Amino acid sequence: xxxxxxxxxxxxxxxxxxxxxxxxxxxxxxxxxxxxxxxxxxxxxxxxxxxxxxxxxxxxxxxxxxxxxxxxxxxxxxxxxxxxxxxxxxxxxxxxxxxxxxxxxxxxxxxxxxxxxxxxxxxxxxxxxxxxxxxxxxxxxxxxxxxxxxxxxxxxxxxxxxxxxxxxxxxxxxxxxxxxxxxxxxxxxxxxxxxxxxxxxxxxxxxxxxxxxxxxxxxxxxxxxxxxxxxxxxxxxxxxxxxxxxxxxxxxxxxxxxxxxxxxxxxxxxxxxxxxxxxxxxxxxxxxxxxxxxxxxxxxxxxxxxxxxxxxxxxxxxxxxxxxxxxx
Amino acid sequence: xxxxxxxxxxxxxxxxxxxxxxxxxxxxxxxxxxxxxxxxxx
Numbered sequence: 023x024x025x026x027x028x029x030x031x032x033x034x035x036x037x038x039x040x041x042x043x044x045x046x047x048x049x050x051x052x053x054x055x056x057x058x059x060x061x062x063x064x065x066x067x068x069x070x071x072x073x074x075x076x077x078x079x080x081x082x083x084x085x086x087x088x089x090x091x092x093x094x095x096x097x098x099x100x101x102x103x104x105x106x107x108x109x110x111x112x113x114x115x116x117x118x119x120x121x122x123x124x125x126x127x128x129x130x131x132x133x134x135x136x137x138x139x140x141x142x143x144x145x146x147x148x149x150x151x152x153x154x155x156x157x158x159x160x161x162x163x164x165x166x167x168x169x170x171x172x173x174x175x176x177x178x179x180x181x182x183x184x185x186x187x188x189x190x191x192x193x194x195x196x197x198x199x200x201x202x203x204x205x206x207x208x209x210x211x212x213x214x215x216x217x218x219x220x221x222x223x224x225x226x227x228x229x230x231x232x233x234x235x236x237x238x239x240x241x242x243x244x245x246x247x248x249x250x251x252x253x254x255x256x257x258x259x260x261x262x263x264x265x266x267x268x269x270x271x272x273x274x275x276x277x278x279x280x281x282x283x284x285x286x287x288x289x290x291x292x293x294x295x296x297x298x299x300x301x302x303x304x305x306x307x308x309x310x311x312x313x314x315x316x317x318x319x320x321x322x323x324x325x326x327x328x329x330x331x332x333x334x335x336x337x338x339x340x341x342x343x344x345x346x347x348x349x350x
Numbered sequence: 351x352x353x354x355x356x357x358x359x360x361x362x363x364x365x366x367x368x369x370x371x372x373x374x375x376x377x378x379x380x381x382x383x384x385x386x387x388x389x390x391x392x
Contacts, residue, residue: 034377034384041373045366052363059363066363074366101381107374114367 035089038103039082042110046078058120062182065120072323073117073250076330080243081110083334088235091341095143095233102142106239109135113247122171122181122208125251129167129215132247133160136240140232152231159214159224167211173204183259190262202266208255209267215248217297218274218304219281226289229297234344237293238337241300246326249307253319256311264314271312278305292340303329 049071056067085106092102112131119125137160141153175181177200178189190197213221229237256267282302289295307329310322361368 034380037377037380038373041369041377045369045373048369049366052365057363059361064364078366101378101385104374104378104381107370107377111367111370111374114370 032089032093034101034103035085035092038107039086039089041107042078042082042085046075046082049074049078059118062184063121063124064115064118066118069250069253069319069323070118073246074114076246076327077110077113077117077243080246080330080334081106081239083330084235084239084242084337087334087338087341088238091233091235091345094345102139105135105139108132109139109239110243113244116247117250119251119254120183122174122183122186125255126164126167126171128247129251130164132244133164133215136160136244139236139239140228142236143233146231148231149233150231152228155224155231156228163211163214163221166207166214170204170207170209170211173200173207177201177204183254187259187261190260194262197263202263205255205260205263205267206270209252209270212248212252212255213274216245216252216304216307217301218308219278219301220274222278222281222301222304225301226285226294226297229300230291230293234293234337234341237296238334238341241296241337242330242333245300245304245307246330249311249322249326252308252311253322257314257316257319261314268312268314271308275305275308275312278302278308292343296336296340 052066052071054066054068054071056065058065085103109132112128112133112135114128115131116125116128119128137153137157139153140156141150143149171181174186177197178186180186180189190201210221217225229240232240256271260267278301282298282305286295286298286302289298307322307325310318310325312318313321
């Protein structure tokens with residue numbers, strides 16, 4: 023990087039933080055009365071607005087902590103901040119999604135930014151490898167999600183979550199023809215995205231290879247959005263299929279806790295250890311959803327708020343150690 | 351008129367997303383412009 027560009031990194035980083043702060047203030051001033059936007063593609067309610075607030079606060083925290091790392095390491099082009107903002111935008115669309123294709127678009131907007139961010143340190147082979155691995159696994163998850171959406175559309179005749187729920191309530195028998203398989207595909211894709219076991223094999227390598235501020239963003243921010251989407255799908259549209267998804271969530275949750283706890287014992291690098299910690303936390307969060315109740319979702323949300331704060335602080339310490347070359 | 355209605359009915363609830371989109375493109379433009387200025391690319 024040319025020496026003069028280093029000055030633009032804090033300036034554009036500060037612009038990104040200011041934009042997120044303005045978005046947070048506007049969000050706080052917007053009424054939280056439930057409403058549907060863009061012909062039902064997006065929904066505003068207390069869950070979506072609360073999750074958006076959490077995403078914005080987490081993004082502000084992680085980006086503010088990252089500015090010094092990026093300035094010192096001198097590998098981030100100032101345009102990189104745009105990727106952080108676009109990924110936060112994708113996650114905000116994801117938490118409002120009331121329709122499967124909007125959900126897919128929100129997820130992909132954030133994922134595409136993550137692939138580029140993971141490979142941002144072009145002089146590092148590890149970073150490039152992390153970006154490529156993340157892209158490959160993300161492409162598989164994306165394919166699973168799309169295939170699941172197609173199956174659900176074939177059964178319900180709509181991609182809207184409320185219409186799918188209404189079809190399920192009216193004729194539960196049609197779900198044995200492929201709808202249940204579609205739901206399993208959709209859930210598998212989301213398991214990949216939240217890094218729950220046994221869909222977790224990419225996490226440690228990607229966290230280790232990606233630049234530390236980027237890994238901090240991966241670890242903290244997307245979890246909020248994906249768990250809210252999970253709650254909308256399972257407890258919203260598919261509450262009628264509770265006997266199908268509840269045991270699956272419980273098994274994946276338990277597996278994530280056990281795998282993460284035992285695998286973390288063998289780690290000698292802090293970023294890999296935190297990657298397994300993220301897998302374990304995904305397990306704890308899934309257990310809240312597996313309850314299948316509104317109280318379970320409320321517990322998940324409280325856990326996410328605490329997770330965001332502790333995650334930001336923990337990764338902030340790692341970034342500081344990284345500057346002092348202590349991470350290994 | 352229709353544009354006004356579209357904004358009032360749909361986009362007013364999405365103002366945080368609109369702000370983020372504009373900021374993302376502004377950041378992109380500033381970053382690119384700074385790089386070109388420093389590297390001397392016309």
